[in-house]
Amino acid sequence: MKIVLLGPPGAGKGTQAEWISAEYDVPRISTGDMLRDHVARQTQLGNLARQYMNEGKLVPDDVVIQMMRERLEEEDCRDGFLLDGYPRTLYQAQALDEAGGLDLVLYLDVGDEEIVQRMSGRRICPRCGEVYHLVNDPPKVEGICDKCGFTLKVREDDKESTVRKRLEVFRLQTAPLISFYASKDILRKVESSGSIEETTANIRTVLEDLEG
Ligand code: AMP
Numbered sequence: 547m548k549i550v551l552l553g554p555p556g557a558g559k560g561t562q563a564e565w566i567s568a569e570y571d572v573p574r575i576s577t578g579d580m581l582r583d584h585v586a587r588q589t590q591l592g593n594l595a596r597q598y599m600n601e602g603k604l605v606p607d608d609v610v611i612q613m614m615r616e617r618l619e620e621e622d623c624r625d626g627f628l629l630d631g632y633p634r635t636l637y638q639a640q641a642l643d644e645a646g647g648l649d650l651v652l653y654l655d656v657g658d659e660e661i662v663q664r665m666s667g668r669r670i671c672p673r674c675g676e677v678y679h680l681v682n683d684p685p686k687v688e689g690i691c692d693k694c695g696f697t698l699k700v701r702e703d704d705k706e707s708t709v710r711k712r713l714e715v716f717r718l719q720t721a722p723l724i725s726f727y728a729s730k731d732i733l734r735k736v737e738s739s740g741s742i743e744e745t746t747a748n749i750r751t752v753l754e755d756l757e758g
Contacts, residue, residue: 547570548626548627548646548648549570549629549648549649549650549652550628550629550632550651550727551629551631551652552652552724552727552733553653553654553738554654554661554716555665555703555712555713555716556664556668557661558654558742559654560576562652562742562749565746566628572625573623573627573628574630575629575630575632577613578631580617581595581605581613582599585599586672594609595609599703600702601708601711602708602711602715603711604635604715610634614632614641615641626649629642633723634719634720635719636722636726639726650732650756651723652736653724653736654738655735655736657739661713662709665709666706667681667682668704669685669698670698670700670704671691671694671696672697672699673691673694673696676693678698682741682742734752736748
């Protein structure tokens with residue numbers, strides 16, 4: 547299965563990606579995680595991407611497309627993949643199309659105000675990348691990562707002003723992908739403004755429906 551998770555920041559793509567990738571036995575590939583890894587390692591790509599990311603802007607297409615071309619050619623992607631955060635522009639979607647078709651695009655739909663509220667409670671482990679939420683998914687010990695014991699922090703780009711900027715970027719640059727994939731008849735819209743469990747159930751309904 548070649549699946550794409552499409553949706554605004556904070557829609558729950560990362561959270562949902564975890565179980566979908568386990569259940570369908572395909573690698574979860576998050577461009578955000580890959581880019582953050584480059585930033586942390588201070589690679590040439592990371593140094594270029596950092597400023598865009600901190601300002602809530604998209605990293606330039608040619609950089610991201612090249613990074614993903616290489617990643618999708620790796621052995622573990624042969625039988626499918628789950629993309630989280632890619633593509634985010636029409637140009638990226640066309641590049642992905644040229645590399646072979648997709649089976650399904652799940653569009654996680656959430657309103658802006660719900661997103662701003664959600665993001666204010668989000669905490670991330672800078673060491674292992676695990677994501678928490680103060681209300682919906684708190685760590686066992688306040689402020690500490692369950693998995694590796696590191697101190698949690700607010701992601702630079704989760705601050706409210708940056709979140710609003712990222713929502714605008716989504717509307718302008720990524721939302722056109724909704725009609726792009728709808729016209730290919732592979733888009734399924736998933737109501738995602740409820741709890742994590744409700745969104746999971748909504749995705750399950752779509753997947754079961756497809757397997758029919
Ligand atoms: P995410 O964790 O998916 O919300 O991504 C965090 C940030 O990484 C985004 O706000 C962008 O700056 C950058 N980024 C992630 N994926 C892409 C992409 N497909 N194209 C351009 N920039 C991206």
